[in-house]
Amino acid sequence: MKMVQIKDMKKSFDVEVLKGITLDVHQGDVLAVIGSSGSGKSTMLRCLIDLEKVDSGTVIIEGDPLVQDGVYVSQGEIQKLILKMGMVFQHFNLFPHLTVRQNLELAPKLVKQQDPKTIRENAQKYLSKVGMLSKADVFPASLSGGQKQRVAIARALMMNPDIMLFDEPTSALDPELTGEVLETIRQLAEENMTMIVVTHEMGFAREVANRVVFMDGGVILEEGTPDEVFGNPKCDRTREFLTTVLK
């Protein structure tokens, strides 16, 4: 089943950052999106969850259009589609005025209006899943970057999304803290979660992803299995990029 379909997606800020992206993501895919800074990776991801509006093209989430040939569906429909996805940001974006537990419980309470008992149980479940149960009642300010990101992942999972979007989840972390976050994402992959991971972690892309997309200058230059893209890249530009980052 196609979870995400992108057709000829274009987006400009001052310059054109996405010059016609076409991409399908299937159920259970772990798609790693790699490429140099400014290649449009993050923008593409942000367009999927309506943090940026596309200029033209089509985005279909689980069969329902978010935007069709540049025309967006109603606000209500958009809201429903947003809730099918969970997003994890580079800078975590935890709510600093809420404890870890409150960070997790806020949206299920306000948006899904689940009963408090279910919410409490889910919070316990996801906090222990990311190994943060012992920090449930502290404020984010006292956590390390890696811990913050694991809490952010748990917070996204609380909404029970079908698709998880990761926007450079380890880029703001000290190198020794990336491991714990990547391990959590790897765990999700093993549970067959559909994921799109924009990342600079080539090792992670190679090991955990089942598909890799290389973006450059607003287009997808290369797409394939990790072995294909890393082992035998077709484009010179891909080869050049990989040589630089793997050096």
Place this chain on the structure above:
Amino acid sequence: MDYLGMLQQLLKGSGITIIVFCATYVMALPLGMLVTLGVRCRFKPLKAVLNFYIYIMRGTPLMLQIFTIFYGLPFLPVVGPYLTLTSRMAAALIAFTLNYAAYFAEIFRGGLLAVDKGQYEAAKVLGLNRTQTMFRIIFPQMFRVALPSLANETITLVKDTSLVFVIGMGDLLEAAKNIANAQATILPYFFCMIFYLILTTVPAIIFKKLEKKYSFQ
């Protein structure tokens, strides 16, 4: 020297001071918040009007504003007769509220600017609507940033209440002045200072507590 009488007069004067302070505070805080939101709204004319209002309130002396509202408004053509205030207290409260709301609005605006864009984005992807985002995510963080400036402004307000002398309201400072004149001593001014110190210490302590509570550590 009649210390007891002096103290009684000062206490009576500080009653006026406290009323002006409390009433202004209660009205100016919410009004300031509304102005902040108005300035940020997309409707250009409202934005322009509110910015002009802030410009006037910050750009002219509060003393003059109090004076103008009590003595000046009735002289306006056409609407003047309807704007004649018989109550000095009412005139003072209107002037103080309008003036302080403008300052509070700017403080809140600064607080809002300090909230990271990522907070709005996180709220959005979690499905929170606009109202939920503002009340549950943005305002608490804005409040924390605004606290030190609010504390400052609050203490200033306590002292600014002495400006009501321009419409002869008999506040704390006025009381001190009267005693000083009548008894030819500057002692009441020292007492007056102590009174003001006590009055400013209360909000200072409250704000310290609030800052601690909202440190989110």
